[in-house]
Amino acid sequence: MKLLTHNLLSSKSLKGVKVGYPLRIVAKDVKINESKFNKEFVKKIIPKLDWQVFINAAVQIGHNNDLSDELIDDYENNDEFLKKVHHLLVEIEIINGELICPETDRVFPISDGIPNLLLNVNEVP
Amino acid sequence: MKRFQYLLWFAHEHVSFRLHEIEAIASVLKIPIKWIEPPSDKPWYLVELPSEEAVQKLSARSVTMRRAIHLWADEPTVPRLHASLKEKCLNGLLEPYKLKSFKVDVDLFCNSQTQEEKLERIESFSYMPFQGHVDLMNPDVTFQYIEYYGLDPKIVPANPTRTFFGRVVSESGRQLIHELSLKRRKFIGNTSMDPQLSLLMANLGKVSNGDLVLDPFVGSGSLLVAAAKFGGHVIGTDIDFLMLHGRTRPTRKQTRHIARKDESIEANMVQYSCVDKYIDVIVADSAIPFWRSDVEFDCILADPPYGIREPTERIGSKESLPIIKKEGSSVHFPSKIEYGLNEIIKDLMWFSSKHLKLHGRLLFWVPVFRQDYNDAQIARHSCFQLIGNCEQVLTTFTARRLLVFEKIKMPQDTDECSSAIPTSSTFREKYFTHGDENRLTRKQKKAEAAKNKEIWFAKLNNVNVK
Ligand SMILES: C[S@@+](CC[C@H](N)C(=O)[O-])C[C@H]1O[C@@H](n2cnc3c(N)ncnc32)[C@H](O)[C@@H]1O
DSSP: OBHHHHHHBOOTTSTTOSOOOSOEEEEEEEEEOOOOOOHHHHHHHGGGSOHHHHHHHHHHTTOOOSOOSSOOTTGGGOHHHHHHHHIIIIIEEEEEEEEEOTTTOOEEEEETTEEBOOOOGGGOO | OOOEEEEEEEOSSOHHHHHHHHHHHHHHHTOOOEESSOOOSSSEEEEEESOHHHHHHHHHHOSSEEEEEEEEEEESSHHHHHHHHHHHHHTTTTGGGTTSOEEEEEEEETSOOOHHHHHHHHHTTTTSOOOSOBOSSSOSEEEEEEEEOOSOTTSOOSSOSEEEEEEEEEEOTTHHHHHTOGGGOSSOOTTOOOHHHHHHHHHHTTOOTTOEEEETTOTTOHHHHHHHHTTOEEEEEESOHHHHTTOSOOSSGGGTTSOOOSOSHHHHHHHTTOGGGEEEEEEOOTTSOOBOTTOOEEEEEEOOOOSSSSOOEEEOOSSOOOOEEETTEEEOOOOEEEOOHHHHHHHHHHHHHHHEEEEEEEEEEEEEEGGGOOGGGSOEETTEEEEEEEEEEOSSSEEEEEEEEEEOSOOOTTOOEEOOOOOHHHHHHHHHHHSOOHHHHHHHHHHHHHHHHHHHHHHHHOOOOO
């Protein structure tokens, strides 16, 4: 699971949960995969992100770097910046670990890189 | 600015998808098309395009087109075609290509063509002042000669009703169909979508470079491979844990006894050199919201479960099943209830009304029993405009239809949605009584039985699901 995906997922359907976002990350196995930088993609994806959550997630799994909590203006023409975002978003992969609901502590396992968000019958309202 | 006339020459299949495909690609690439002849079911479009580069870009993505031809002659009879070409050659039409190696391809549409007949046709162009040598394998220029005998193979006229000659400007994207062939794909499932239709969906979905594309019923990921080939960055979800982990029963006979590795959607992406476009797959039930509330996808593609070759299911309460633990991590097999086709479709449309960008496209298939079908049954939602409704005939009685929607407004509380396709259980019954699908039925039953056995085994013994 990549940090991009983490940025998009919630546990909002769990019984009693209001927001269910962001999920906490426990990363047991992390792999770095080099992937081709697609400027167009990174430019288009940044507005879709919850920036703060993205930066916090990177810090949580120990890949802190010099990106700041505030999204910079004029990032569209800043290749160096876009490349850093690319690296954190799609090159870091959590192979085994957990996503944890911030409100109920329900654990969603990540195995072989694939998160499992299935709920049991008694967990949905 | 000078514009050029081109003949877009098509494969004679998926005719109802053709115009949608060309219009969608032209719109993605921002290429203005001027129609010289209104588009018809005949296997060509006659168009004016701004440049040769535009033609090349357009054809490179099309999987309904065969090739694009710069038109040199277009006449109702063979003698007139030759007369017209002779004159144009005298005026120097061939000059730039005179010294190049070349070949002439012949297509007699709706008429059988023996090698001899083809050669005869090629000989008939001997008046053209070619000086280069013939090179069948790797020519500098290829010319295309076409004789059109109509669309009805039962009534073939003695002479063609139209003839074309021109220079081939570019081949289409059809080599992708072979590149993505299921026969050589590492990971497939028993409902893998064939490459041509997957590529068509990506085209009709207007997938473009850097788009975020979702398939909420991802299965073995065929639609995502196609979307990635056109620049989409892809995410998929599926309720089937074993499927996403490549642990379903092998669907290929020959691999049954060999240890399987590398069976995953990601492995397919690696195989097709587009793993850079692979984001993730997630085990999740699409009937239950789990995306952050304001996530927007650029395109949503789906081949929802019809309950014919795969169960339609969602998490629900029929009985409470135990949770199975596996190798320390917990794997859940929650109980599932039947999830009807119209319900699936409406959920998908409601979901897309919130999570698709404005003017983004939503595409999905619905199964229909042909006699019972009418357009009023088709899904609608106040946020969406129906752009295309293309039938793919499966048997005499059954078909599936690809619905192409465009989001035309942002969601409101007053939105409405309906879908009234005859339900999956009726459909399934008819499909099997009339559908000539016995082999499939048997295979499906076996596969289902095997899966159930696996799940029950796991449940009873609380052991590894392998
Ligand atoms: C027709 S198949 C898709 C096949 C896919 N296009 C491919 O190429 O392999 C439908 C898929 O939907 C999945 N499915 C069924 N119910 C679901 C649900 N409620 N949520 C998510 N996926 C579901 C099934 O497991 C199956 O893999």
